[in-house]
Amino acid sequence: MDLIGALPRLAARRPPVLLVTMPGATRERLAVEAELTGRDWPSAPGPAAAAGLVVAGRAGGAQWLGDLWNGMPRPRAYVAVAHAGDAPHALDLLGRLLSSGREGDAPRAVSAGAPRGAPGQGGGDGPDHHPGAPGSGARETPGDEDGRSGRGGQEGRNGRGQARGQGRGQGQGRKQGRALGLGQGRGQEQGQEQEQGERGQEQERGQEQERGQERGQGQERGQGQGHGGHRGGVAGLPMAGRADDRDGLRLDRLHLPLGPALADWPAGLVLDVALQGDVLQSAEAHPWEAAPAGRYPFWGEPWLRAAGGEAVTRGAAERRRCASHLDSVGRFLAVSGWPRPAARARRLRDRLLQGAAAGELAPEVLRLTRGVARSRTLRWLTRGLGELPAGRARELGVTGPALAADGDVHARLRVWLGEIERSVHGMDDPRALTGVDGPRGRLDGPRPPSRLLLAALLPLLPGAEFACARLILASFDPDPDEFVGAGHG
Structure with a gap:
C-alpha cells in the first residue's frame, strides 16, 4: 500500500484554504467563500496551516503574496480567481493539484478569458506569472524592506498573534545570503573554541573565524537597516x-x-x-493598493448606479444592504471568537446574494440577529471599547451606522443588527431607489465613507489591547473597494 502517495489524496478532499482578497475583488471573494462553504473546505488562519492559496482578484506583482506562498508547507497549490464565475473551476483545479502530490508546483491562475485547464493566464500579469516565479514581482527569496511582507498569520480568532505566521516564511527565504541575527555570536563562540584547539588546525581555525566575522558584519548591517524603522530582528521578525x-x-x-x-x-x-x-x-x-478602474464598489453599487441614472429598485438596494451588514457581522463575530454565528451570518449572506426569497430567509435572519443581540457575554466583552460619540463622528464627516450608533463597539453592532432586520423586510419594494445612503454612509460626499471611517477609528486604537483593537476595527469594517473603486473620483 502506497501510504505516502495516499496522504496527499486524502488531504485534497478537504484542504485548508488561505483566501487572500485583493482590493476591488469583493465579488470574487464572496464567490470563493460561497464555494468553499458548499464544499465544506476549512479556512486556514495563516500560511503555515494552509494547503491551498486562493487569491481573489488580480494578484499583480505583490511582493507579500510571494512571501505568503513561501511560508506554506508542501504539498501546496495556488490558484487566482480573476472573475467570480471562475470560482468553482479554480477550486476544482486546486483539488487536482493537491491530489496529484506534485509538491511545490508553480502557482496556477484561472480566469474567464483563459482556456479551461490552461495554467498561468489571467490571474497575474501574464502567462505563468505567479508569486515566487523567477522574474515575477514576488520573489522566491523575500526581501521586502518596508517590513510589510508576509504578515498574514492568525493564531486563533481572538485577534492575538496575527502577524507571526508569515514571519516564518520570511525567515526561510532570508537564510541564504542574509544574517539572521545569529552570526556574530556564533562567530565568537567558534573563535573561542578554535583558540583552545591544537596548533595543527590553525588554517581551519582562521577560515572559521573569518566566516564568523563575515556573519557578524552581516548582522550589524541588518541591525543598522532594520532598527531605524524597528524592522530588524531574528529570522525576519522585528526586534523590540x-x-x-x-x-x-x-x-x-x-x-x-x-x-x-x-x-x-x-x-x-x-x-x-x-x-x-x-x-x-x-x-x-x-494606502490600499490600486484596484481595477471603472468598477463600482460592490456593496455600494446599487446606490451609485442609481445616482448615475440607472433604474434600481429599493428592494435591490435593501438586499445588498442586508447582505453587506451580514458580511460585517460575520467578520465581527469571527474576530470576537464566536465562529458558529459567524458562519450562519455568512451562509445567510450568500443565500441573499443568490436571490433567495425574503419570506424564506426572514425567520432565519431574525433568529440570528436577536440571538446575537441577547448575548450578555458579547456585551460584556465589548462594553466601552472604541467609543465614538455622535458629535465627534459628525465633526469627522462620518455618516451611516457609525454615526447612528453614538457609542461603543457593541452599539455599532446593534445598529447593524437593526438595519439587517429592517432591510430583510424591504427587499420586495419595487419603487425606484432615490437615496444615496449606502451600507457605510452617504456615497455622494467628496470622500468615500470608508475613508472617513478609517480616519475616525485610528485614534481609538492607542491604549487598546491587541484583541480589543481588532474588535474596534471590525466594528467599523471599512470597505477597501470604496478607497479605489469607481464613483469616488
Missing part, C-alpha cells in the same frame, strides 16, 4: 526597542505591520502599530 509607556515606565516597544492578508481583515489594509506587551501605543494606516 524601548519607550515610555502610559504609566511612565520604560518598557519594550515592538513595531509590527498588520496586514495586508490577515483573516477577517479589510483586504489590502496595512496598519503599522507599536505594541508594549499587548497594548497598542500607536497605529498608522498605509
